[in-house]
Amino acid sequence: KAGVTQTPRYLIKTRGQQVTLSCSPISGHRSVSWYQQTPGQGLQFLFEYFSETQRNKGNFPGRFSGRQFSNSRSEMNVSTLELGDSALYLCASSPRTGVPSRSYEQYFGPGTRLTVT
Amino acid sequence: GESVGLHLPTLSVQEGDNSIINCAYSNSASDYFIWYKQESGKGPQFIIDIRSNMDKRQGQRVTVLLNKTVKHLSLQIAATQPGDSAVYFCAENMSGGYQKVTFGIGTKLQVIP
Numbered sequence: 001k002a003g004v005t006q007t008p009r010y011l012i013k014t015r016g017q018q019v020t021l022s023c024s025p026i027s028g029h030r031s032v033s034w035y036q037q038t039p040g041q042g043l044q045f046l047f048e049y050f051s052e053t054q055r056n057k058g059n060f061p062g063r064f065s066g067r068q069f070s071n072s073r074s075e076m077n078v079s080t081l082e083l084g085d086s087a088l089y090l091c092a093s094s095p096r097t098g099v100p101s102r103s104y105e106q107y108f109g110p111g112t113r114l115t116v117t
Numbered sequence: 118g119e120s121v122g123l124h125l126p127t128l129s130v131q132e133g134d135n136s137i138i139n140c141a142y143s144n145s146a147s148d149y150f151i152w153y154k155q156e157s158g159k160g161p162q163f164i165i166d167i168r169s170n171m172d173k174r175q176g177q178r179v180t181v182l183l184n185k186t187v188k189h190l191s192l193q194i195a196a197t198q199p200g201d202s203a204v205y206f207c208a209e210n211m212s213g214g215y216q217k218v219t220f221g222i223g224t225k226l227q228v229i230p
Contacts, residue, residue, distance in 0.1 A: 004160070033218070035220075042206070042220055042221065042222045042223055043161070043206065043208075043220035043223075044220075045218060045219065045220075090160050090161070092160070092161075105151075105163055105166070106163065106218065107163070108153075108159075108160030108161045108162070109160050110158070110159055110160050111160055
């Protein structure tokens with residue numbers, strides 16, 4: 001079974017631009033979560049999508065948004081990029097069923113390294 | 118490879134010795150605790166988990182201990198191997214159906230051959 005894939009793997013953008021990152025979860029997984037990883041802050045939760053609905057959101061400004069498609073693929077978008085948005089953006093999929101369960105076992109992709117100049 | 122942390126606490130262990138990685142958590146309402154391993158250039162990989170109503174859980178060469186009194190979590194790796202070199206994160210998650218995992222800052226484990 002193929003793992004979580006993220007595209008692109010590397011991206012360089014300029015301040016003020018916007019960017020869209022893509023994540024394809026493991027086949028059959030319906031939950032997709034996004035994280036931002038920086039040396040100073042570690043791994044920070046951005047949001048989670050399940051069945052095309054955002055179920056949970058971290059403490060990030062509205063410039064960070066996402067969506068999930070009917071095939072569970074997900075995209076996240078960052079508008080008006082700032083230098084501080086430079087980070088590794090990780091996507092994780094989970095085989096959660098939508099009910100409270102031991103659903104935290106997540107499978108991470110390799111990430112997209114975003115550099116804002 | 119990519120660096121996942123420039124100022125992480127680092128633990129250096131001789132190959133074959135046991136490693137103990139510690140973590141303090143903050144949310145007493147967390148229901149699950151998880152350990153992840155992240156190798157350079159890769160995303161975190163699930164190692165082992167423990168539910169809040171347990172004190173200890175063992176896996177293959179790994180043991181997780183949970184002390185809720187002092188909000189402390191530890192990961193013990195037996196007979197540490199060079200392939201164990203990575204950054205290890207503890208994470209906590211609250212149940213309730215929604216996925217919101219909070220990660221610690223991480224500890225870098227260096228195995229000395």
